[in-house]
Amino acid sequence: MQMNREALTRAYRQMKLIREFEERLHEEIQTGEIAGFTHLYCGQEAVAVGVCEHLSERDKIVSTHRGHGHCLAKGCDVTGMMKEIWGSQEGLCNGKGGSMHIADLEKGMLGANGIVGAGSPIGVGAGLALKIDGPDGDGKLGVAITFSGDGACNQGTTFEAMNLAVVTKAPVIFVFENNHYSEHTGNSYAVGTANDIASRAEAFGMKVWRADGTDFFAVHDCMREVLDYVRTPGNGPAAVEFDTERFFGHFEGDPQRYRGPGEIDRLRATRDCISKFRDSVTQAGLLPDADLDAIDTETLDVIETAVKASRAAPRPTAANVLENVYITY
Amino acid sequence: MAKLMYRDAIRNTIFQEMQRDARVCVLGEDVVGGMGTAGGPEAIGGIWSTSTGLYDAFGADRVIDTPISESAIVGAAAGLALAGKRPVAEIMFADFIGVCMDQLWNQIAKFRYMFGGKSICPAVIRMPCGAGYNAAAQHSQVIHQFVTNMPGLKVVMPSTPEDACGLLRQAIRDDDPVIFLEHKFLYGMSGEVSDDPDFCIPFGHARLARAGLDATIVAAGMMVGYAEAAADELAKDGIGCDVIDLRTTSPLDEETILDSVEVTGRLIVVDEAPPRCSLATDIAALVASKAFASLKAPIEMVTAPHTPVPFARELESAYLPSPAKVAAAVRQTLSYR
Numbered sequence: 296m297q298m299n300r301e302a303l304t305r306a307y308r309q310m311k312l313i314r315e316f317e318e319r320l321h322e323e324i325q326t327g328e329i330a331g332f333t334h335l336y337c338g339q340e341a342v343a344v345g346v347c348e349h350l351s352e353r354d355k356i357v358s359t360h361r362g363h364g365h366c367l368a369k370g371c372d373v374t375g376m377m378k379e380i381w382g383s384q385e386g387l388c389n390g391k392g393g394s395m396h397i398a399d400l401e402k403g404m405l406g407a408n409g410i411v412g413a414g415s416p417i418g419v420g421a422g423l424a425l426k427i428d429g430p431d432g433d434g435k436l437g438v439a440i441t442f443s444g445d446g447a448c449n450q451g452t453t454f455e456a457m458n459l460a461v462v463t464k465a466p467v468i469f470v471f472e473n474n475h476y477s478e479h480t481g482n483s484y485a486v487g488t489a490n491d492i493a494s495r496a497e498a499f500g501m502k503v504w505r506a507d508g509t510d511f512f513a514v515h516d517c518m519r520e521v522l523d524y525v526r527t528p529g530n531g532p533a534a535v536e537f538d539t540e541r542f543f544g545h546f547e548g549d550p551q552r553y554r555g556p557g558e559i560d561r562l563r564a565t566r567d568c569i570s571k572f573r574d575s576v577t578q579a580g581l582l583p584d585a586d587l588d589a590i591d592t593e594t595l596d597v598i599e600t601a602v603k604a605s606r607a608a609p610r611p612t613a614a615n616v617l618e619n620v621y622i623t624y
Numbered sequence: 625m626a627k628l629m630y631r632d633a634i635r636n637t638i639f640q641e642m643q644r645d646a647r648v649c650v651l652g653e654d655v656v657g658g659m660g661t662a663g664g665p666e667a668i669g670g671i672w673s674t675s676t677g678l679y680d681a682f683g684a685d686r687v688i689d690t691p692i693s694e695s696a697i698v699g700a701a702a703g704l705a706l707a708g709k710r711p712v713a714e715i716m717f718a719d720f721i722g723v724c725m726d727q728l729w730n731q732i733a734k735f736r737y738m739f740g741g742k743s744i745c746p747a748v749i750r751m752p753c754g755a756g757y758n759a760a761a762q763h764s765q766v767i768h769q770f771v772t773n774m775p776g777l778k779v780v781m782p783s784t785p786e787d788a789c790g791l792l793r794q795a796i797r798d799d800d801p802v803i804f805l806e807h808k809f810l811y812g813m814s815g816e817v818s819d820d821p822d823f824c825i826p827f828g829h830a831r832l833a834r835a836g837l838d839a840t841i842v843a844a845g846m847m848v849g850y851a852e853a854a855a856d857e858l859a860k861d862g863i864g865c866d867v868i869d870l871r872t873t874s875p876l877d878e879e880t881i882l883d884s885v886e887v888t889g890r891l892i893v894v895d896e897a898p899p900r901c902s903l904a905t906d907i908a909a910l911v912a913s914k915a916f917a918s919l920k921a922p923i924e925m926v927t928a929p930h931t932p933v934p935f936a937r938e939l940e941s942a943y944l945p946s947p948a949k950v951a952a953a954v955r956q957t958l959s960y961r
Contacts, residue, residue, distance in 0.1 A: 355707055389740030398739040405706045406739065410730050416696040417731065420703020420711070427649060427685045427709065439703070452726070455696035463688060619741035620775055621800050622828070622875040 298515070303582055304590070306348055306511060310340040310569050311594045312373065313364045317543070319598050320363075320380065324547045328606075330382055333394045336364030338509075338542035341568035342472050343368035345514025346440060349522050353437040355403045355421040357414035361541075362407025365442055366397050369404045377601035383608035390611045391619065411477075412450025415441045415469065419456045422465035422532070435526035436466040443469065446477025448492045449485060457499040457534070464531035468521055469496055471534065472508060474541040479553050496534030508537030509568040512575065540566045626819050631811040633785040634674045634750075637792045638712055640821055642682050645710060648796060649686040650678055652697055652714030652750075656689035665689075671716060672752055672811060694720050698727035698749060705747040706735065710796055718753035718767045718805060732801040733776035744799040748792070754846055754896060756809035758940055761932040768844070769897045771803045772873040772906070778802045778827055779873045783848035785815035787871060790825030797824065807846040828875035832884075836864025839890040839954050842881055842907050844870040847894040847945060854950035865954060873903055881907065882915050889920035890957040894945050899927040921960035924953035 298306070317335040324333055336343065339361075347356065347368035358365040366376055371387065379386030380394050387397055398406035405421060408414045418441030425437035447453050448471055460467045471492040475482050482490050493503040502524060506517040514537060521533050540562045544551045551559075576582045617623045628636065642648045656679040657668020665684075669676035679687040690697050694715055701713040715724065728749065735745045755764040772779050778800050782788040788806065795802035833848055834841075834855040843851040848869040855865040866884040870877065885891050891911050895904035904925040911923060926945045934943055 355703075357703070387740070388738065388742065391740045392738045396738045398735075398743060400706060400739075400743050405703065406735065408731075410726055413699070413726055413731055416699020416727060417703040417706065419696065420700035420705070421707040422703070423649075423651075423685075423688060423700060424704045424707035424709045439707070452695045452699065455691075455693035456699065458691055459693055459696040459700060462691060619737045621778065623775075624876070 300582065302348070303576055304586065306344055306515070307572060307576070307582070307587060308590050308594065309344045309348070309368055310511065310572065311590055312597065313340045313343065313367050314569055315594045315598045316363060316367060316373065316377070319602060321543060321547065323602065329380060331393050333380065333547045334361040334545065335543040335547065336361050338540040338562065338567070339472055339474060340364055341511040341514050341572070342470070342508045342537045342539055345511050346470060346518050348515065349518050350403070350440070352401075352403050355405050355418070355425070355437070355439040357405045357418040357421065357439070357441045358407040359414060359442055359444060359447065360395050360407065360409050360411065361444070362395070362397060366399070366404055366407065370402045371397065371399045371404055373597055374601040374604050377605045378608050381605035381608065382610070383605060384611040384615060385608045389615065389619070412443065412447040412452040415443060415447065415453045415456035416459070417441070419460045419465050419467050422460060422467035423463060425466055426464070430528050434528070436528055438466045438468055438522060438525050440468045440470055443471050444477065445471065445473045445475065445482045445486055445492060448495060449477070454499070457496055457501065457532070460532035461500045464529060466525050467532040468525055469532065469534040471496070471536045472539050473536055474539050476541055476545065476553075478545045479549070481553070493534060493536035501531065502533045504533065504535045506535065506537055508539030509566045509571060511568055511572045625816045627814055628785050628817045629811065630785045630788050630806070630813045631673050633789040633817050634792055634806065635676055637789045638675065638796075639678060639681065641793060641796045642678065642686065644821070647708065647710045648712065649688065649704060649709055650675055650712050650714070651688035651690055651700060653690055653692050653716050655714055656687055659689045670714070672808070674750070675714070694724035695727050698724040699731065701747040701749065702727060702732045702735070702745065705732070705745045705801070706743060710746045712748045712750060712796060714750045716752065717763050718751035719762050719765045721751065721767050721770065728771070728777070729774055733774045736800065737776055745801045746799050747801045748795045748804055749801065750804045750806060752806045752808045754807040754809055755933050755940055755944055756846070758935060758937055760935040764933040764940070766805070766845070766896045768805055768873050769902045772903065776801065777874065779805065780827065781805045781807070781845035781871065781873060783810070783845055783869050783871070785813060786817045787825060787831070789817045790823050791871060794824040794827060798827070805845060809846050825871065827872045828877050829871065830877035830880040831869040831871055832866060832880070833869045834865055834867035836866055838864045838888055839892060839957055840866045840868065840881070840884040840888045841892045841894060841950065841954065842868045842870065843894040844873060844903065845896065847896055850945055850947045850950055851894050853947035854954065857947065857951050858954055863954065863958065878910060878914070881911065885911050885915045886918045889918050891919070892924045892926060892950065892953045892957060894950055895925070895927045896945065897928060898930045899925065900930065902927060921957040924957050926950050926953045
């Protein structure tokens with residue numbers, strides 16, 4: 296289905312926002328100012344945006360340790376997220392969560408997660424809640440989406456979650472982002488079904504789709520079909536495997552000695568979802584270069600503002616350690 | 625008031641809360657029982673009879689019979705709670721905590737804190753626990769000692785039908801995750817239970833089950849009955865004991881324990897768990913650090929030994945604390961000069 300100018304512009308803006316957010320973090324982390332572990336989403340933007348552009352606030356998502364892209368795509372506040380990663384008291388989680396635990400329940404974002412595979416059953420629970428709520432006036436259900444990678448597809452929790460979703464007919468979509476690496480191990484070694492994750496989901500008894508995760512339009516078109524299916528009461532869950540690429544290491548600081556010669560340059564040259572989107576819309580005459588350039592500039596400004604605000608934001612104090620628990624001893 | 629068994633107090637409370645609040649839902653293995661069989665739904669109604677009739681009354685969307693998938697059960701409870709429901713999940717035996725530990729420990733216990741206080745997670749995880757049925761090492765354990773150590777979880781150990789009702793209703797209405805530890809050996813216990821549909825027992829308030837001036841016995845769950853039996857026996861010899869039923873091990877009612885020890889000067893802690901890093905050692909440390917000057921004798925701890933739970937009747941009886949062991953410990957503290 297053809298997207299209108301507004302939808303195309305928005306999709307590009309969202310992908311670009313994730314890209315620049317992550318590229319900036321990659322630079323900032325090297326200065327030592329940001330604490331902890333950070334896992335960047337660069338290269339996978341078309342998946343988060345191609346999925347989340349179809350969702351409303353009623354729909355829920357559950358994310359992973361590589362969660363910034365999902366959070367931004369679901370509408371989490373850019374500056375609030377940046378402040379959280381900086382560990383500020385004004386961060387989205389008051390500096391208590393950090394990069395791996397960003398959540399915004401009001402936006403339907405039920406949390407990034409530091410435990411690989413832990414999000415899948417949580418997503419099924421959210422789907423069961425939406426099943427209890429029942430269809431809206433349009434006869435369609437809200438859906439819960441769990442994002443997982445090729446690493447999480449080997450966790451028992453993912454298997455349990457897929458079976459539970461099938462037997463309860465929960466409106467859940469298991470989105471598998473196959474970026475070919477589980478941490479520092481190739482999927483040709485770690486995924487026993489010959490790099491094919493969707494066939495596993497299919498074996499659990501659900502309908503599956505596959506698409507090129509570096510092609511925004513392939514993701515977006517595929518998800519329209521998947522969502523139409525899962526939103527229909529009685530159909531139950533579905534799974535989608537997106538073939539995508541991770542441009543940075545598993546975590547920031549990863550020496551990436553497992554990469555082949557010139558691998559990252561080749562991926563950036565041939566498998567960049569944002570370049571591909573841009574080429575496609577400009578060559579088809581859908582959006583002019585000038586409009587996209589303007590979005591690029593605006594995005595850099597948004598990120599610059601967020602970074603400046605995070606640097607200046609108030610830090611938590613020792614007293615804040617004891618807040619947000621029901622009791623301390 | 626109505627006379628009810630512990631298991632029926634639990635089932636009735638869940639039923640009433642599901643009637644009262646459409647957000648309350650139930651999930652677990654065989655909570656309906658008989659799904660996909662010739663016998664059909666409700667052929668079992670939960671192996672502990674704590675969910676009988678719920679499926680017929682509330683339907684499959686709210687009474688979710690799950691496969692044997694403990695991680696998925698607790699994880700789904702987490703997702704239901706984050707999405708605005710009030711799930712009451714059952715892990716058929718507390719021993720199965722090992723299979724779902726991540727969802728309990730890294731997920732539901734941490735959401736509220738990790739998300740900066742901007743989320744609640746009103747999930748109740750019911751876990752039938754404890755020895756007494758000769759069910760051997762993997763179906764007889766208590767687990768309060770692990771979960772009490774986890775910030776973010778509330779831990780409840782009802783010792784009577786009345787407490788099972790009032791504490792479970794409080795748990796379902798509570799905004800924090802609650803680990804609700806039902807002792808399997810108490811399911812058949814009868815007692816008077818309030819029929820007030822809003823009867824709740826607030827957490828962190830211990831119950832004084834017996835009153836006396838000579839020694840303080842602290843216990844929880846099934847150990848409360850043992851402590852009461854010991855106190856009744858000792859009373860015949862003119863020895864008076866305070867028996868403190870903790871009701872919740874987190875939050876812990878420190879004040880009631882300390883106040884009692886300040887009067888009696890003698891403490892006996894009874895714990896069904898093995899001895900190291902346990903509820904017994906925790907209460908002993910509390911009293912030693914905050915009521916040291918009141919103590920007239922060394923603290924006595926009556927616990928299971930540091931072994932797995934054995935199978936044979938003679939071995940399991942020897943493993944468990946007993947009223948006689950508790951009474952002996954009280955006499956031991958009283959003999960100290």
